[in-house]
Amino acid sequence: MIKPEDLKYDNGLIQAIAQDSETKEILMCAFMNKEALEKTLDTGIVHYWSRSRQSLWKKGESSGHTQKVVEIRIDCDMDAVLLLVRQEGGACHTGYRSCFYRTIDGKEIGEKVFDPENVY
Amino acid sequence: MIKPEDLKYDNGLIQAIAQDSETKEILMCAFMNKEALEKTLDTGIVHYWSRSRQSLWKKGESSGHTQKVVEIRIDCDMDAVLLLVRQEGGACHTGYRSCFYRTIDGKEIGEKVFDPENVY
Numbered sequence: 093m094i095k096p097e098d099l100k101y102d103n104g105l106i107q108a109i110a111q112d113s114e115t116k117e118i119l120m121c122a123f124m125n126k127e128a129l130e131k132t133l134d135t136g137i138v139h140y141w142s143r144s145r146q147s148l149w150k151k152g153e154s155s156g157h158t159q160k161v162v163e164i165r166i167d168c169d170m171d172a173v174l175l176l177v178r179q180e181g182g183a184c185h186t187g188y189r190s191c192f193y194r195t196i197d198g199k200e201i202g203e204k205v206f207d208p209e210n211v212y
Numbered sequence: 213m214i215k216p217e218d219l220k221y222d223n224g225l226i227q228a229i230a231q232d233s234e235t236k237e238i239l240m241c242a243f244m245n246k247e248a249l250e251k252t253l254d255t256g257i258v259h260y261w262s263r264s265r266q267s268l269w270k271k272g273e274s275s276g277h278t279q280k281v282v283e284i285r286i287d288c289d290m291d292a293v294l295l296l297v298r299q300e301g302g303a304c305h306t307g308y309r310s311c312f313y314r315t316i317d318g319k320e321i322g323e324k325v326f327d328p329e330n331v332y
Contacts, residue, residue, distance in 0.1 A: 093318045102263075107241050109229055116236030121227050121292045133316075143222075165312040165321075168304050172241045174312045184288050192285040192294045196253075198213045201285075 096129045100171040108140060110151075110183065113162040113176040119183035120191040122149075124173060136161045138175055155211045157181035182206050216249045220291040228260060230271075230303065233282040233296040239303035240311040242269075244293060256281045258295055275331045277301035302326050 099106055104126070110119040122140040124132070128148055131139040138159035142149040152158035159177040166173060182205040184191040193202025219226055225243040232239055242260040244252070248268055251259040258279035262269040272278035279297040286293060302325040304311040313322025 094314075094316050107227055109238060109241060111238060118229060118231060118238070118294055120287065121229060121241070164316040166314060166316055167240065167311040168306050168308070168313070169311070172311070173316075174238055186288050188288070191287040191289070191292070193288070194214075194286060196214050196284040196286055196293075 094166050094170070096126045096133070098170060099126070099129070099166070099173075100169065101126065102171065105141060105143075107172040108175060109172070110138065110159055110175045110177050110179070112179055114178075117190055118192055119159070119177070119179055119189070129173065132161060132175075133164075138177060151183075152180060155181065155185075157183065157206075157211075159183070181211075185212070187211075214286050214290070216246045216253070218290060219246070219249070219286070219293075220289065221246065222291065225261060225263075227292040228295060229292070230258065230279055230295045230297050230299070232299055234298075237310055238312055239279070239297070239299055239309070249293065252281060252295075253284075258297060271303075272300060275301065275305075277303065277326075277331075279303070301331075305332070307331075 105123040108124045109121045125141040128139040128141045138151045140149045158180045163176040182189045187208045188202040189205045228244045229241045230239040245261040248259040248261045258271045260269045278300045283296040302309045307328045308322040309325045314320045
């Protein structure tokens, strides 16, 4: 059993990756602090730490596009968290299912699942 | 076409996730700086930035367990890189195929693919 306080935070933060538990698609990556991880464990709904807003961030709070926890994995170094989730709607604020919707060559490969103008 | 200099580095670093291009398993996550991304693009072999050693890190340099680039994706905010790779051997220094070989509940779910004592 690994506890939130056992993890190795860098300036209070650890990397967090969200993966669709069924399709295995990577949805997004962000950061968590200890509080965000505790809140995620308590509620079963993914919470991150927003570096830009410097606040706890319940993913999908304004859009309704929440992430329900299916399983949480911890890496060898205890400094990263992999979240297997059920994604409501799309993870990306641009309307794509995944934030990784394009290749470095500029090709758009992602699936657009909502129109951000109707959501935000 | 996105160039390494177009990305948004935080203290010179961006998050990098390696995913098996076939099984979609998340193998590891780490950081890259601009040089590591350039070297990865130039060689087709994944390079990271080691925060602990403060140096460019060719993944698999000592173990032979390299990661061959299949595709590189960039996220919406231009501050994270998803590497779809062909992993030689295992990504994790503990001998597992993936660094995320256990759940937060302490259950080991990963596949052990080599004995670290024979490799390092």
